[in-house]
Amino acid sequence: MSLRRSRGYPATEAGYDGYDEYDEDLAPTPAEPVRRSAPASVRVAALVGYLAGLALIAIGAGAWTVWAGGDQALGVDRMGLLGADLRDVGPAGGLVYVFAGLLVLAVARRLHRGRQWVRVLVVAGCLLSIGVTLYVGLVGRGGVNVFAGLVLPVVYVVLLNLPTARSWYRDRY
Structure with a gap:
C-alpha cells in the first residue's frame, strides 16, 4: 500500500494502483476571496479625503500662480482662499501645499482600498486634532477653525468606526 503526499496535508492512502505522485487535479483548491465594495461610510470618508487633497493641490497651484503674477490675468482673489494672502505663501509654500495634497490623496486612496x-492612522490623527483644537480653543484662547479642527475629525472618527466599516476593514486581511 503506497501513501500519497500532498502539500500541507498528512500522508493518505492512495486510492488507486499505488500512485504516489502529487496530483494537481486531486489537490484542494483554495477558496477565492469574495470581493466586496467598501461600505458607504468608508466611501464618504475617502471622498472627503479626495476633495481635501484636491483643494490643497489647488491652493498650492494658486500660490504659484499668484507668485508668478498671474493673479491679475486670471482674476484670482488673493484673499479668497482660506482667508490668507497667497502672496505670503510663495513658491516654497505652494510646493508644500501640493506635496501635502498628494499625501492626502494617497492616504484617502489607501483608506478607500481597505x-x-x-x-488606525487616520483615527489617531483625528483624535489628536480634536485634542489640539480643544486645547487651543479653551486654554490658549486663540482663534481656532472649529470646522477643520473639530467637525471633520469627529465625522471621520464616526464614519470609520461604524460596525460596517470596522468589519469591512477587519475582513480585508
Missing part, C-alpha cells in the same frame, strides 16, 4: 493601518 488598509487597516491607514484607518
Whole structure:
C-alpha cells in the first residue's frame, strides 16, 4: 500500500494502483476571496479625503500662480482662499501645499482600498486634532477653525468606526 503526499496535508492512502505522485487535479483548491465594495461610510470618508487633497493641490497651484503674477490675468482673489494672502505663501509654500495634497490623496486612496493601518492612522490623527483644537480653543484662547479642527475629525472618527466599516476593514486581511 503506497501513501500519497500532498502539500500541507498528512500522508493518505492512495486510492488507486499505488500512485504516489502529487496530483494537481486531486489537490484542494483554495477558496477565492469574495470581493466586496467598501461600505458607504468608508466611501464618504475617502471622498472627503479626495476633495481635501484636491483643494490643497489647488491652493498650492494658486500660490504659484499668484507668485508668478498671474493673479491679475486670471482674476484670482488673493484673499479668497482660506482667508490668507497667497502672496505670503510663495513658491516654497505652494510646493508644500501640493506635496501635502498628494499625501492626502494617497492616504484617502489607501483608506478607500481597505488598509487597516491607514484607518488606525487616520483615527489617531483625528483624535489628536480634536485634542489640539480643544486645547487651543479653551486654554490658549486663540482663534481656532472649529470646522477643520473639530467637525471633520469627529465625522471621520464616526464614519470609520461604524460596525460596517470596522468589519469591512477587519475582513480585508
